[in-house]
Amino acid sequence: MSETMLQVRDVKTYYGSICALKGVSIDVNQGEIVTLIGSNGAGKSTLMMTICGSPRAREGSITFMGTDISRMPTHQIMRLGLAQSPEGRRVFPRMSVFENLQMGSEITDGTMFDQDLERIFEMFPRLKERRDQRAGTLSGGEQQMLAIGRALMMRPKLLMLDEPSLGLAPLIVKQIFDAIRELNKRDGLTVFLVEQNAFHALKLAHRAYVMVNGEIRMSGSGAELLANPDVRAAYLEGGGH
Amino acid sequence: MAIEPNSMTTAVLAPSKPPIDWSNSIKESAIAALVMLLIAIPIFAIKTDQAMNNVLSLETRWGLVATLCGLVFASRLFAHVVLWNRAPGAKPVQLIPDSVTAALGKISPVFGPLALGFAIIFPFVVYIEQGNGALKWVNNYGIQILIYVMLGWGLNIVVGLAGLLDLGYVAFYAIGAYTYALLSTSEPIQLWMAAHIGEGFWQAWAFWFCLPVAGVLAAFWGIILGFPVLRLRGDYLAIVTLAFGEIIYLVALNWVDFTGGGAGITSIPRVTFFGIPFTPGDDGFAARFGIDPSPVLRSIFLYFLILGLCLLTAFVTVRLRRLPVGRAWEALREDEIACRSLGINTTNTKLTAFAIGAMFGGFAGAFFSVRQGFVSPDSFKFLESATILAIVVLGGMGSLVGVVLASIAIVGGTELLRELDFLKQVFGDDFDPTQYRMLLVGLAMVLMMLWKPRGLISTREPSVFLKERKAVSGSLVKEGHG
Ligand SMILES: Nc1ncnc2c1ncn2[C@@H]1O[C@H](COP(=O)(O)OP(=O)(O)O)[C@@H](O)[C@H]1O
Ligand SMILES: [Mg+2]
Numbered sequence: 001m002s003e004t005m006l007q008v009r010d011v012k013t014y015y016g017s018i019c020a021l022k023g024v025s026i027d028v029n030q031g032e033i034v035t036l037i038g039s040n041g042a043g044k045s046t047l048m049m050t051i052c053g054s055p056r057a058r059e060g061s062i063t064f065m066g067t068d069i070s071r072m073p074t075h076q077i078m079r080l081g082l083a084q085s086p087e088g089r090r091v092f093p094r095m096s097v098f099e100n101l102q103m104g105s106e107i108t109d110g111t112m113f114d115q116d117l118e119r120i121f122e123m124f125p126r127l128k129e130r131r132d133q134r135a136g137t138l139s140g141g142e143q144q145m146l147a148i149g150r151a152l153m154m155r156p157k158l159l160m161l162d163e164p165s166l167g168l169a170p171l172i173v174k175q176i177f178d179a180i181r182e183l184n185k186r187d188g189l190t191v192f193l194v195e196q197n198a199f200h201a202l203k204l205a206h207r208a209y210v211m212v213n214g215e216i217r218m219s220g221s222g223a224e225l226l227a228n229p230d231v232r233a234a235y236l237e238g239g240g241h
Numbered sequence: 242m243a244i245e246p247n248s249m250t251t252a253v254l255a256p257s258k259p260p261i262d263w264s265n266s267i268k269e270s271a272i273a274a275l276v277m278l279l280i281a282i283p284i285f286a287i288k289t290d291q292a293m294n295n296v297l298s299l300e301t302r303w304g305l306v307a308t309l310c311g312l313v314f315a316s317r318l319f320a321h322v323v324l325w326n327r328a329p330g331a332k333p334v335q336l337i338p339d340s341v342t343a344a345l346g347k348i349s350p351v352f353g354p355l356a357l358g359f360a361i362i363f364p365f366v367v368y369i370e371q372g373n374g375a376l377k378w379v380n381n382y383g384i385q386i387l388i389y390v391m392l393g394w395g396l397n398i399v400v401g402l403a404g405l406l407d408l409g410y411v412a413f414y415a416i417g418a419y420t421y422a423l424l425s426t427s428e429p430i431q432l433w434m435a436a437h438i439g440e441g442f443w444q445a446w447a448f449w450f451c452l453p454v455a456g457v458l459a460a461f462w463g464i465i466l467g468f469p470v471l472r473l474r475g476d477y478l479a480i481v482t483l484a485f486g487e488i489i490y491l492v493a494l495n496w497v498d499f500t501g502g503g504a505g506i507t508s509i510p511r512v513t514f515f516g517i518p519f520t521p522g523d524d525g526f527a528a529r530f531g532i533d534p535s536p537v538l539r540s541i542f543l544y545f546l547i548l549g550l551c552l553l554t555a556f557v558t559v560r561l562r563r564l565p566v567g568r569a570w571e572a573l574r575e576d577e578i579a580c581r582s583l584g585i586n587t588t589n590t591k592l593t594a595f596a597i598g599a600m601f602g603g604f605a606g607a608f609f610s611v612r613q614g615f616v617s618p619d620s621f622k623f624l625e626s627a628t629i630l631a632i633v634v635l636g637g638m639g640s641l642v643g644v645v646l647a648s649i650a651i652v653g654g655t656e657l658l659r660e661l662d663f664l665k666q667v668f669g670d671d672f673d674p675t676q677y678r679m680l681l682v683g684l685a686m687v688l689m690m691l692w693k694p695r696g697l698i699s700t701r702e703p704s705v706f707l708k709e710r711k712a713v714s715g716s717l718v719k720e721g722h723g
Contacts, residue, residue: 054581073586083582096703154583
């Protein structure tokens with residue numbers, strides 16, 4: 001793999017006096033799918049939000065494509081080529097599907113809008129059928145597709161997804177993971193994926209990290225971690241699939 | 242499989258009403274009446290009165306107490322027997338049937354042009370019809386309603402579009418009004434203008450210069466208010482904006498040297514037809530244009546002035562909704578965190594919403610003071626903010642047509658109350674029906690909450706369409722979920 005796109009070094013994040021990230025370091029290289037797995041409350045979402053600048057890292061550094069972003073305001077970070085599908089999707093419920101996608105393209109110059117839209121509709125035909133429907137009335141899976149589509153409208157270099165499979169039927173999960181794989185293979189999009197659904201996520205990932213209690217406990221290739229007995233015991237057997 | 246309440250099975254089975262449980266209903270109603278009695282005794286039962294000889298006398302009003310308790314008992318029983326005694330799964334009682342509200346939603350595309358056409362011919366029709374008697378219609382109904390339409394549309398940008406609950410909107414109205422009042426009556430400006438441009442110039446043109454200034458100043462204060470409340474949402478934001486409104490009111494009341502205090506500012510120059518005054522004299526409007534002089538002419542001009550300002554507000558709102566900033570306002574209302582993660586500067590977005598909303602409040606304020614020729618702090622109390630907010634909420638947050646309907650209902654309703662003179666014969670001479678206006682607004686609000694929790698016009702028009710228009714009625718979506 002080529003150069004490092006996102007570099008997180010010894011990041012500590014606090015909620016008040018509670019330490020949620022206790023010195024986390026990860027790398028995401030150009031063209032990779034990197035997965036972060038961990039149980040509920042491990043600090044996965046906190047890491048993702050810290051990369052986006054809210055909450056802010058109290059210590060450590062975060063570098064994106066050579067720029068130190070650890071002190072930048074969120075909206076500026078998001079203009080550097082980072083996009084996020086946040087935990088819980090957070091689509092704009094009273095706005096139409098189309099308007100949601102439009103919000104995604106707000107930071108672009110708009111010249112590629114039609115092509116981008118067409119590409120997203122190709123990937124998720126369901127969104128095309130429902131383009132004038134209010135996003136709040138979409139099903140969970142459709143909302144997740146919309147959240148990913150909205151993030152893609154930003155024309156990102158790095159796409160970050162927080163638990164895209166949460167609460168979705170297995171068939172929809174497969175559809176979404178296929179789309180992620182396709183984006184990575186065809187367009188070379190770099191993906192940082194946060195998941196509790198460890199089995200699918202590890203199968204998809206080039207590299208993966210395991211987070212426990214605000215710390216990175218293990219790292220390796222997706223296949224390695226999938227085969228690791230500790231990982232299997234903690235995240236795969238007795239759930240996971 | 243889950244059984245849906247409206248599925249075929251229930252329809253075929255024809256749900257039967259459960260038998261009325263009379264003893265329980267009566268018991269329940271009696272308890273409600275008893276509670277009313279307990280509340281009524283300290284509040285209504287005894288009234289202190291000052292007799293002619295300054296002796297305090299106590300007057301008991303047991304009749305009133307009995308009437309109130311009876312009313313509570315009867316309405317409670319009615320609710321038990323009629324409203325609540327329904328078959329499970331039956332449709333809830335609707336004050337305004339769905340078909341009517343659906344129709345309201347459908348007419349909204351044509352409502353605009355129709356209403357505008359009516360608004361344009363309205364003053365001429367009443368003038369031709371009634372001559373000088375038209376003053377009441379143009380002034381008390383037309384202008385008064387349009388002022389609130391404008392204020393409602395201005396506040397709608399802040400509350401309806403950007404979702405920032407502002408309880409102190411009247412402050413910007415006050416700032417606009419005082420801007421015009423102070424600048425137009427300012428001695429130094431008048432003297433300077435007289436020396437450099439011409440005698441009487443400021444008197445004739447002050448409004449046209451001050452109108453934009455009022456808007457800009459109000460927008461500036463909108464930003465001043467915006468900064469400290471950037472991090473606040475919902476109820477906290479509401480409290481701070483409420484305080485801001487009160488501060489402006491108290492400044493107007495207490496900074497006597499500057500604002501004239503409670504006595505206000507008088508002899509503010511009246512509006513001119515771009516320099517031509519509405520006076521009966523030779524250089525007046527009527528003489529210049531060869532029409533019969535009438536006091537209604539000025540009112541008609543004021544009417545069109547506020548109509549123009551309203552249209553400007555509507556035009557800007559509709560345009561902005563299609564531009565990135567307007568979309569960002571709505572997205573901000575929906576989800577601030579998602580907004581930021583899309584690279585939107587939420588600080589600027591909020592400040593522009595406050596500034597532009599405030600600007601229209603400032604325009605309306607300048608109009609108010611040129612129309613009255615007099616301003617005092619009394620016109621800018623909290624009640625005013627509450628009325629404007631009530632108009633926005635009643636109309637259905639974000640709906641321009643809804644604001645018009647709500648303004649007509651609330652402002653027009655208040656004016657109608659003034660005319661209910663026969664009530665004086667019933668309740669005595671010192672009965673002033675307009676005092677009960679807020680009571681009626683409150684009642685309307687409660688009814689709305691029950692039957693149309695999202696306002697009169699609850700469908701939100703998407704700002705863009707591809708093929709056909711498809712809007713999902715607000716009532717089909719759970720509150721907070723759609
Ligand atoms: N806004 C917050 N305020 C305080 N504590 C928080 C907040 N968000 C998350 N936490 C805490 O930080 C820890 C990590 O949470 P989170 O990052 O959401 O975990 P994960 O996404 O891995 O499930 C948890 O203990 C959680 O309770
Ligand atoms: Mg999480």
